[in-house]
Amino acid sequence: QVQLVQSGAEVKKPGASVKVSCKASGYIFTNYYMHWVRQAPGQGLEWMGVINPNGGGSTRYAQKFQGRVIMTSDTSTSTVYLELNSLRSEDTAMYHCACPYYYGSRSFDIWGQGTMVTVSS
C-alpha cells in the first residue's frame, strides 16, 4: 500500500542542523510532489515547502524558511529529505511529509508518521 515512513526523533542544540528523511513506497515516487508540514507542540499545522522528486528536484519554500531549509530527493531510494539549519527553540515540532496522491494535487491524503525534532541546549 502507499505509505510514507519517516526517520526517528532528533534532539539538537540551537544553531545546529537537522536532516529528516521520508521514504515512499507503494507508488511511482517521481509522479507525485512531496510537501513538508510541521506542527509545534499544541499548535496548528504549518506548511514549509514542496519538492518535485522528478528529475531536477525543483522546490518551493515558504518565505518564512527561505535560506534555512533545503529539500532534496533521491530517486534511487524513493526518499525525500528535509534539512533545516540554524535551529532555534521555536523549531521544536513534529515534522511530517505529506503527499497529494489520490484526490488531486491540492489536498494531502498520504502522511508520514512524523518526526519529532527537539531543539534544546
Next chain:
Amino acid sequence: SYVLTQPPSVSVAPGQTARITCGANNIGSKSVHWYQQKPGQAPVLVVYDDGDRPSGIPERFFGSNSGNPATLTISRVEAGDEADYFCQVWDSSSDHPVIFGGGTKLTVL
C-alpha cells in the same frame, strides 16, 4: 497573506450535530479541504474539494462551501470523533500556496 479563521473549540453531545467553520475572504472561490487529527497521530483527510469524501470516511462527515464561512458538518457525533479539525486551501496567487486554519478542538461531551 490569506488567513483561515476557525473557532478554537466546539462542543457537542453524542448523537448531535457538530458544525466547524472556516472563514476567510472570498473563500467560496477556493476549494476547501478538512483534516481530522487525533492526539499523537498524523492528520487524516476527511473532506476534499469542499464536499467530497475520501474512501473510508463516513457519510456523517459533510463539507460545504457556498460562501463565507466554509463548514464541516459532522452528524450523529460519536465519541471517536473527538479530535482537532483543520481546514486548508491552496492559494495559487501566493508565494505561500498551502494555508491551514488554526484548528478547532471538537469535544464530545
